[in-house]
Amino acid sequence: MCSPNPENPEIRQILLLMTSTMQTPVATPNQTHAGQDALVAVSGLTKRFPVSKNLFRQPSSFIHAVDDVSFALAPGESLGLVGESGCGKTTVGKLLVKLLEPTSGQIRFRFPSLDTTAGGSGDPVDASEIRSADLRAFRRQAQMIFQDPYESMNPRRTIYDTIAEPLAVQGIGSLMDRVDRVTEILTQVGLTPASSFLFRHPHELSGGQRQRVAIARALVIGPSFVVADEPTSMLDVSSRTGIMSLMQDLAQQLGISYLYITHDLAVARYMCHRIAVMYLGKIVEMAETEELLRNPLHPYTRALLSAVPVPDPAYRRDHPDIRGDLTLPIDPPARCRFYDRCPVATDFCEGNPHPPMEEQSPGHWVACYEA
Amino acid sequence: MTTSTNALVLEVIDLSLRYQTRQGEVQAVEGVSFNLEQGQSLGLVGESGCGKTSVANCLMRLLPENARLAGGQVRLGGTDLLSLSDEEMRGYRWRRIAMVFQAAMNSLDPVHRVGHQIIEAIEAHGMETTMADARERVARLFRMVGLDPQLMDRYPHEFSGGMRQRAVIAMALSCDPDLIIADEPTTALDVIVQDRILRELKVVQQELRMGMIYISHDIGVVAEVTDRIGVMYAGRLVELGDTADVFRSPMHPYTAALMSSFPSVHGERLPLVGLAGEPPNLIDPPAGCPFHPRCQYADEICRTEFPDRSMRGDHWAACWHPLEAPPLSENRQKQDLPD
Ligand SMILES: Nc1ncnc2c1ncn2[C@@H]1O[C@H](COP(=O)(O)OP(=O)(O)O)[C@@H](O)[C@H]1O
Ligand SMILES: Nc1ncnc2c1ncn2[C@@H]1O[C@H](COP(=O)(O)OP(=O)(O)O)[C@@H](O)[C@H]1O
Ligand code: SF4
Ligand code: SF4
Ligand SMILES: [Mg+2]
Ligand SMILES: [Mg+2]
Numbered sequence: 001m002c003s004p005n006p007e008n009p010e011i012r013q014i015l016l017l018m019t020s021t022m023q024t025p026v027a028t029p030n031q032t033h034a035g036q037d038a039l040v041a042v043s044g045l046t047k048r049f050p051v052s053k054n055l056f057r058q059p060s061s062f063i064h065a066v067d068d069v070s071f072a073l074a075p076g077e078s079l080g081l082v083g084e085s086g087c088g089k090t091t092v093g094k095l096l097v098k099l100l101e102p103t104s105g106q107i108r109f110r111f112p113s114l115d116t117t118a119g120g121s122g123d124p125v126d127a128s129e130i131r132s133a134d135l136r137a138f139r140r141q142a143q144m145i146f147q148d149p150y151e152s153m154n155p156r157r158t159i160y161d162t163i164a165e166p167l168a169v170q171g172i173g174s175l176m177d178r179v180d181r182v183t184e185i186l187t188q189v190g191l192t193p194a195s196s197f198l199f200r201h202p203h204e205l206s207g208g209q210r211q212r213v214a215i216a217r218a219l220v221i222g223p224s225f226v227v228a229d230e231p232t233s234m235l236d237v238s239s240r241t242g243i244m245s246l247m248q249d250l251a252q253q254l255g256i257s258y259l260y261i262t263h264d265l266a267v268a269r270y271m272c273h274r275i276a277v278m279y280l281g282k283i284v285e286m287a288e289t290e291e292l293l294r295n296p297l298h299p300y301t302r303a304l305l306s307a308v309p310v311p312d313p314a315y316r317r318d319h320p321d322i323r324g325d326l327t328l329p330i331d332p333p334a335r336c337r338f339y340d341r342c343p344v345a346t347d348f349c350e351g352n353p354h355p356p357m358e359e360q361s362p363g364h365w366v367a368c369y370e371a
Numbered sequence: 372m373t374t375s376t377n378a379l380v381l382e383v384i385d386l387s388l389r390y391q392t393r394q395g396e397v398q399a400v401e402g403v404s405f406n407l408e409q410g411q412s413l414g415l416v417g418e419s420g421c422g423k424t425s426v427a428n429c430l431m432r433l434l435p436e437n438a439r440l441a442g443g444q445v446r447l448g449g450t451d452l453l454s455l456s457d458e459e460m461r462g463y464r465w466r467r468i469a470m471v472f473q474a475a476m477n478s479l480d481p482v483h484r485v486g487h488q489i490i491e492a493i494e495a496h497g498m499e500t501t502m503a504d505a506r507e508r509v510a511r512l513f514r515m516v517g518l519d520p521q522l523m524d525r526y527p528h529e530f531s532g533g534m535r536q537r538a539v540i541a542m543a544l545s546c547d548p549d550l551i552i553a554d555e556p557t558t559a560l561d562v563i564v565q566d567r568i569l570r571e572l573k574v575v576q577q578e579l580r581m582g583m584i585y586i587s588h589d590i591g592v593v594a595e596v597t598d599r600i601g602v603m604y605a606g607r608l609v610e611l612g613d614t615a616d617v618f619r620s621p622m623h624p625y626t627a628a629l630m631s632s633f634p635s636v637h638g639e640r641l642p643l644v645g646l647a648g649e650p651p652n653l654i655d656p657p658a659g660c661p662f663h664p665r666c667q668y669a670d671e672i673c674r675t676e677f678p679d680r681s682m683r684g685d686h687w688a689a690c691w692h693p694l695e696a697p698p699l700s701e702n703r704q705k706q707d708l709p710d
Contacts, residue, residue, distance in 0.1 A: 084563065
């Protein structure tokens, strides 16, 4: 089998055209929950990684890490991206902050400082047009918080250096301004008295404190959009609750929108206005949080929900009835990605392409022929 | 209810363990006592660093160089494991008491077939005499933990994370232990795989009427797989009781705080209540009740004297001012989270 090489610019152009003409002109899931103008709008986003065994040959197989994903995020909104490991959550996050370039698809931002190049018209800016000089302005608006704060910090640098670095890169403020700004943000993230943290090193902090530093570093330049990639999954319950409410408080105070990545639906329930469920590179369901939990329509969402243990010994839950294990999406067949494990798959599902996202009730989108 | 007349498999009496470090002596386990009946499962919960793994390592007598037992007994079927010679202990470890280690799924030897590694374990403990018998035993173990016996001759890299964890559980079961200790066996796995392994583990444990100690920081998991639950804080066991009792009406303020900081996907969306502060440094733990710096009920006696046990039937807590039995939801305060 030979699939087109999406790294080839010509083919990329074609793929891009294909995905944009394939886009249905009616409602698509990249409308935001309150119908406001989107801060971030994603359509047909696709990322393939070559699986290459031979350095000298064109790769012939691809991991379809993110496959034709569309959604939008309103200013101040928090959207949860939920799914098992390997389903493509981190890749989506990195694409959105331009740590990775998409194979195809479109990302548009409507950031206050970005439209200067577009004449200050307030029009959304296409991510692919943000280059070198604009990239710095872009980074001021879009930041990412990683799962393991230790990995994103230089162990030899002090907390002050770690947090002030984005200010220095952006050339914001005098040295004294920066000290003030870092002290202020340390207080905001609950590391008080700030003076006692400024000149410590990462290893002198607990896991929860390090994650607070990572949050401070991401927020110090006042971004409007933050990708938070499992920011609490390595923390203990007590520091986890603290970080969760800190991130919510800051979002409200500073008007930040989150793409909140987590494998834990319970965490998403508390952090997100809406949840998008991913399975092997596809968003299979998206709805407002409580609607999704009360009324899951996709068989995978149902399985995921019923697999979560309940901290109440009196509660009897149904166990998920899906088969097999997660696989790698290497050149997957055209049919529904969930087909091999789906408890309600039909012959129709086998013979047809992956189902499109459809709006079952206002704001509740699902990609399943049987939903 | 667990007030049966089952034989005790395990009695842990006043167990204490220290680690020597350059900064000083870590009081990792301090005066821990509990019993386990045949066929019963006990959960050990608490934040990381509270001493759960250290307790398990004491029971297995697999301790690092810098560890020092500072007292206590671990009686397995009446024998104190801590007083045995290393040679004698070998007759107990894996045969009578086995353990699935944290992140054990990465400990399979990559160059040997999975089934072969289990057969080696069986032979090393003199369990089966012929290869055919040993293979038959591995096949049975595989089926027990939900693995296809045909996968026996595959290598670890051909297994997914969940399959490897099942193989490790099969290995721990291979010598028919009376007691199995599982230390965070599903923490690295996705929920759907975790759910299946938990169900399988519980069925096996009940079928073989094994004792089980299940260690986890996830109280949801512990609620589902255990009969009794012990809560650890700063090296101490601070509460112990039937799982249902502890969840319905926790007595220790720490237990209550731990429970109300756990988000749940099912049922009503209760506000989360945080637990301020961090667990203490075990080199120099606070005097009196170790939880007092974080406890809203702390008073003078809490700051000076380690609490006696308060009893409610066979449910107890080490606390001077144990909580009455309020419904959990009334215990929670409203907090600003999105609606
Ligand atoms: N740089 C890369 N090169 C090749 N494959 C990758 C790379 N990054 C991610 N992948 C693959 O893409 C898929 C999605 O990965 P990821 O986005 O990290 O998922 P998640 O964050 O949901 O666990 C996985 O199959 C992963 O192995
Ligand atoms: N080998 C060791 N040397 C020194 N300190 C240790 C060692 N192992 C564990 N500790 C310390 O002992 C305490 C208890 O650790 P542990 O038993 O691993 O807790 P848990 O399993 O509950 O996370 C912690 O403070 C930990 O840092
Ligand atoms: S489309 Fe078919 S195979 Fe896919 S999830 Fe729906 S029922 Fe299952
Ligand atoms: S003994 Fe005192 S400080 Fe400790 S938990 Fe009980 S009330 Fe709180
Ligand atoms: Mg990830
Ligand atoms: Mg441990």
